[in-house]
Amino acid sequence: QQQVKQSPQSLIVQKGGISIINCAYENTAFDYFPWYQQFPGKGPALLIAIRPDVSEKKEGRFTISFNKSAKQFSLHIMDSQPGDSATYFCAASRPTGKLIFGQGTTLQVKP
Amino acid sequence: EPEVTQTPSHQVTQMGQEVILRCVPISNHLYFYWYRQILGQKVEFLVSFYNNEISEKSEIFDDQFSVERPDGSNFTLKIRSTKLEDSAMYFCASKGDPPSNQPQHFGDGTRLSIL
Numbered sequence: 001q002q003q004v005k006q007s008p009q010s011l012i013v014q015k016g017g018i019s020i021i022n023c024a025y026e027n028t029a030f031d032y033f034p035w036y037q038q039f040p041g042k043g044p045a046l047l048i049a050i051r052p053d054v055s056e057k058k059e060g061r062f063t064i065s066f067n068k069s070a071k072q073f074s075l076h077i078m079d080s081q082p083g084d085s086a087t088y089f090c091a092a093s094r095p096t097g098k099l100i101f102g103q104g105t106t107l108q109v110k111p
Numbered sequence: 112e113p114e115v116t117q118t119p120s121h122q123v124t125q126m127g128q129e130v131i132l133r134c135v136p137i138s139n140h141l142y143f144y145w146y147r148q149i150l151g152q153k154v155e156f157l158v159s160f161y162n163n164e165i166s167e168k169s170e171i172f173d174d175q176f177s178v179e180r181p182d183g184s185n186f187t188l189k190i191r192s193t194k195l196e197d198s199a200m201y202f203c204a205s206k207g208d209p210p211s212n213q214p215q216h217f218g219d220g221t222r223l224s225i226l
Contacts, residue, residue: 034214043115043202043217044154089154098144098156098167099204099215 002027004092006102013109019077021105023090026071030092034099035064035075038087047088048075080109113137115218117203123224124193132188132221134203142206143186144215145178147171147199154202160186190223198225 006023013019025033031052036044050057050064050073057064063076077084090102116135124130136143145157158168160178177189186205190197200220207213 036217041219043219045217046214049214098159098169099146099154100156101154103153 002100004090004100004102006090006105008105009103010106011108013080013107015080015082015109015111017080017109019080019084019107019109020074021088021090021107022072022074023092023102024070024072025092025100027092027100028071029094030100032093033064033066033073034091034093035062036089036091036101038089038104044089077107080107082109082111085109113216115203115205115216117201117218117221119221120219121222121224123226126195126225127192130190130193130223132190132201132203132223134186134188134205134218135184136186136203136205137207137216138184140205140207140216142208142215143178143180144204144206145188146202146204146217148202148220149199157188157201193223193225195225198223 004025034049035047037047038044048059048062048064050066052068055066061078066073085108088105091099093099118133143160146154148154156169158172158178159166175191179187200222202217202220204215204217206215
């Protein structure tokens with residue numbers, strides 16, 4: 001019930017390509033779904049977040065797509081750049097509550 | 112931009128010793144969290160803290176762990192008698208009010224190595 005499942009575990013994309021990372025959750029009480037980006041030696045940094053009353057949110061090259069009925073959400077990185085190479089975590093929570101993180105996806109963008 | 116700061120960045124401790132990890136959350140935040148990340152694994156929730164008390168804790172957060180907000184700025188995690196399996200990155204996070212509109216902001220973590 002508390003799990004968030006993330007795939008793929010690793011992803012290699014050419015510069016300029018689209019990176020897609022998928023997550024699925026079980027607990028319908030979750031109402032906040034953020035994506036965090038983590039560089040080596042750093043803490044997770046919020047990238048973009050969505051609430052279940054919205055099906056899509058876009059900020060620059062980053063887009064979250066949300067499918068409430070399927071309990072799935074995904075991150076799309078358009079025009080991927082080498083500087084986007086990092087580990088990406090999806091997460092889910094309730095407003096005051098803990099974040100439940102996915103397993104993480106290591107993204108490598110090749111120049 | 113305001114940051115969550117954590118000290119030390121790396122702590123090496125002998126098994127069985129007590130360790131205190133320190134965090135300075137963002138100044139106007141009211142909700143505080145500790146997470147840990149074992150090398151190569153996902154970030155796991157340990158404990159949340161609000162209004163000077165624990166609001167939720169995970170199974171990991173057993174009697175060896177405690178948290179405290181000793182003054183208006185610091186938020187600490189104490190491990191009373193460390194074990195080898197406590198070796199991990201420990202992240203502090205904080206969140207503003209109202210909680211439904213605010214993201215959690217993370218520090219850069221303390222790497223805890225138990226020998």
